[in-house]
Amino acid sequence: MVIRWIIALVGVVLAVALGAVTFVIVSATIPESLVPLSFAVSNYGLYLIPAGLLGMGIGLILAQRRNAVVLRILGILVGMVCVVATVAACVPLVASWREAGRQGTQLSIMNYLTGGTNTGDPVETLSTPYASVDGTDLLMDVKMPTDLVEGRRAAVIWVHGGGFTGGDRGEGPEWHKWLNDRGYAVFAIEYRLTPPPRWEQAPGDIRCAVGRIKERATEFGIDPARVMLAGGSAGGNLALMGAYADERVAPSCPVGDTSVAAVTAFSPPTDLSSGWYDTGSPDYSHRTLTDYLGGAPDVHPDRYAAASPRTYVRPGLPPTLLMHGTRDHVVPFDQSAALTTALESASVPVTLVPLPYADHGFDVTWGDWATQISRDTFDDFLARYFPAP
Structure with missing residues (x-):
């Protein structure tokens, strides 16, 4: 009998957890405390199906006639919850496979x-300064492909995320390797973090890095006319800022050409004022934006506009790839959708890839559906707008 009660306890805990996950899947708006569960659905959703099947098995064991009435009732309830949860867990799976079909991506369960x-x-061992600003060396990790090619390589400057307050140039190593395997040189750069507010300095550091890397093109064996920016989250914002900004955003070091040929951003905040009001994680967003900009939008509206890529949209900007989870609770999908509309109105080549049920930081897991779709669409974008020699 003790073993059956232990099984019942396991079943109840599993049912509660799967019930919460089901709520996260079916609800577009969730409490901030449940955002980690949304991340679990985004990055580990496939594992919810065997968890639900396990719960159904426990329910069947408990519902047997020889058990006490209480155990049978618990078994029926656990089984019902787990059936619903298993069906709900299939919804993101089906949505991801349908989007993969639209994008021409072959998803792999093994991957x-x-x-x-x-x-x-x-x-x-790969680190070298790209500039010294206010007595601080700003470093980059230079990651080169191992194959031999004739001529100079195309280069991707990778900007890490971290809410403008954290993160480092080690972020996204699988992306760096993936790009190296396709013949691209990768420069994973750092920039000055908050606090104090860095709404001017961080974009300036990105433009500085672009200019300095171009100046050292011969040293690195790259083509200075074939440089692009990429990054995720705050790094996506800064990659877009580096690609779009005009004379209002001064490089933090003396450089010449800071233009880029293309830009890719994952889950980027594109309008920081909207990001203050429209977020599923207000505590986190308000804290990071206050640190970065020195206050709320009603206190510093000029700063929020100056640090938002949408402010700089105009004809002639480089081709842009945006990849964004439709269930992003930190930076809502609408941020990329609105930027896409603005870029299309300015006749800028832009591709927006909606990633079903993916939350912020989906590419932390290299094999999940959203990352697989992202790799394929990124590959297509590079082939079309930024091919390696």
Whole structure:
């Protein structure tokens, strides 16, 4: 009997957890405390199905006639919750596979199960300063392909995320390797973090890095006319700022040409004022934006406009790829959708890829559906607008 009660306890805990997950899946708006569950659905959703099947099995065991009435009732309830949760867990799965079909992506269950994580640390042996600003060396990790090519390589400058307050140039190592494997040189850069407010300095550091890398093109064996920016979250904002900004955003070091040929952004905040009001994680968003800009939008509206890529939209900007989760509770999908509309109105080539049920930081797991779709669409974008030699 003790074993049956232990099984019942496990079943109840599993049912509660899966019930919460079901609520997250079916509800577009969720409490901030449940955002981590949304991340779990985004990055590990496939594993919810066997969890639901396990719960159904526990329900069947408890519902047997020889058990006490209480156990039978618990078994029926656990089983019902787990049936609903299993069906709900299939919804993001089906949505992802349908989007993959629209994008022409072949999803792999094996890659999902074995892809691992996309996290790492700076590689000190590859690090070199790209500038010294206010007595601080700003570093970049230079990651070169191992194959031999004739001529100069195209280069991707990778800007890390971290809410403008954290993160480092070690972020996204699988993306760096993925780009290296396709023949691109990768420069994973750092920039000055908040506090104090860095709404002017951080975009200036990005433009500085672009200019300095171009100046050292011969040293690195790259083509200075074939440089692009990429990044996610805050890094996506800064990559777009580096690609779009005009004379109102001064480089933080003396450089010449800071133009880029293309830009890619994952889950970027494109209008920081809207990001203050329209977010599923207000505590986090308000804290990071206050640190970065020195206050709320009603206090510093000029700063919020100056630090928003949408402010700089105009004809002639480089081709842009935006990849954004439709269930992003930190930076809502509408941020990329609105920027896409503005770019289309300015006749700027832009591709927006909606990633069903993906939340912020989806590419932390290298094999999940959203990351697989992103890799394929990124590959297509590079082939069309920024091919490697």
